[in-house]
Amino acid sequence: MQRRNFLKKTVGLGIVGAVAGTGISTANATEKSLDIVVQSSYGKNSSWQRSFKSAFDKIQQLHPRLNFQLYAVGELTGAFTIFDAVQSGSLDIGIGPSFFWGGKDRAFQYICATPFGLDPQQTEAWLHHGGGRELCQKIYAQYDIHFEPCLVAPGNTGGWFRNPINDVSDYKGLKFRLGGLGGVTIKEIGATPVMVNGPEILPTLLAGGIDGVKWTQPSDDLAKGFHQVLKNYYTGWQEPSVMIDALFNPKLKEQLSAEEMSTITAIFKAEGTTHREFKTLQNASALAQLTTQHGVTFREMPQAVLKELHSAWNRIGTDYANEGGNNAVSVYDSKNKFAELVAPWYFADMQYNWQA
Secondary structure, eight states: OOOSOOOOOOOOTHHHHHHHTTTOOOOOTTSOOEEEEEEESSOTTSHHHHHHHHHHHHHHHHOTTEEEEEEOTTSSSOGGGHHHHHHHTSOSEEEEEGGGGTTTOTHHHHHHOOTTOOOHHHHHHHHHHSSHHHHHHHHHHTTTOEEEEEEEEEOOOOEEESSOOOSGGGGTTOEEEOOHHHHHHHHHTTOEEEOOOHHHHHHHHHTTSOSEEOOSOHHHHHHHTGGGTOOEEEOOOSOSEEEEEEEEOHHHHHHSOHHHHHHHHHHHHHHHHHHHHHHHHHHHHHHHHHHHHSOOEEEOOOHHHHHHHHHHHHHHHHHHHHHHOHHHHHHHHHHHHHHHHHHHHHHHHHHHHHHO
């Protein structure tokens, strides 16, 4: 495996000044270099991969000894085996949504996203001010992996369907590409959640192997070409935000200084904000293209269906966590308590802004 070929990329010096303003200084370029192999669970040309590359370029500009070699999904390992690759040391850093390795511990499903849960702003607040980051690190440490939040992504849509969803019974019997806790929820109302790797989704749709799909957001969905097969596109409920985790092999973590780790976490957080800003416009443009050029109908999930989905999640959310053990319960309880704390002000503020 050609793991250590890396061509250093330069970025604008403006980032140095910007991060220096946070108290993080530029490292001495004469320090011993450290080659770091990174792979994400996203495609080479995706907006996600561009954000990861931007982050690592900025980190390397501040710490020239850190030689990051970033790979896309499948170049070294699959999306669902990133966790194992970091554990074994074949990857130094792995990046992806933790529900991809949710079979190892249900806590990882709850870490990634919960139906009708925290939005991106609330998730960031939970991570950095509500004990979320420390809780995630404690759980990952049990598997000999160091955790850092890479970015918090905007909420996802409800996905693509062959026929309109008018009633909760329309879910029954559907083979629907949806993972994580959203998949657990639709199973409760009679659908069959199916996990299919990104490159395989469209061929599986064309072959009739699945009836519908939830991927991410309009810009990424447009690039995948789902509109070639499906025309009914719905608002979301299952992932109001999605946390993308950065998994560090502990041997790498030991070789990074406190200053380098501070730079990494600061730039990850800043890049997450930039990613959400970019996706706001990109998703709006893609949605307009889907509806005006490709015959797609963007539909609001009926309130009666949302009510049934919410009821289904409320029925199973606690029991599913309890069955998963203490780690899952701790994450679920932590997020719920934080939501209860911030919801009164959050919704009052939102209502004020919309009425204004």
